[in-house]
Amino acid sequence: MAYLTNDNGIGILVTGDPLICFAALIIFMMILNLPGNYQNTEKMRKPQILIQLMLKPRDLVNLNVDLGQMGVGGDNSWGALIHTKYRLLDKKYEYSFRIRPVIKDDDILKLAKEKF
Secondary structure, X not given: OEEEEOOOXXXXXXXXXXXXXEEEEEEOOXXXXXXXXXXXXXXXXXXXXXXXXXXXXXXXXXXXXXXXXXXXXXXXXXXXXXOHHHOOOOOOOXXXXXXXXXXXXXXHHHHHHOOO
């Protein structure tokens, strides 16, 4: 489970079946994949400008909800395969998650335990 609220306790609760992974960032790392980005301009070809754009804190929270993550390898300068125990080897994965609003006085643990 993950829950995110503002200073007034208003927000969202996310629960998954099975247990799932979450990441909440105030840095929007996917900015280069957005339509209308600046990656093709001469200005954006300078690495320091690109890094500043990607790492600029935003007035938002980017919430990633994932079933799992596979390792990146790199035991020998990125040439090695990912260790078997960290690989996602199944051909099909299924998961579900629920997003619901919450307020300050909600019992978050009780809500998280509710069945889908």
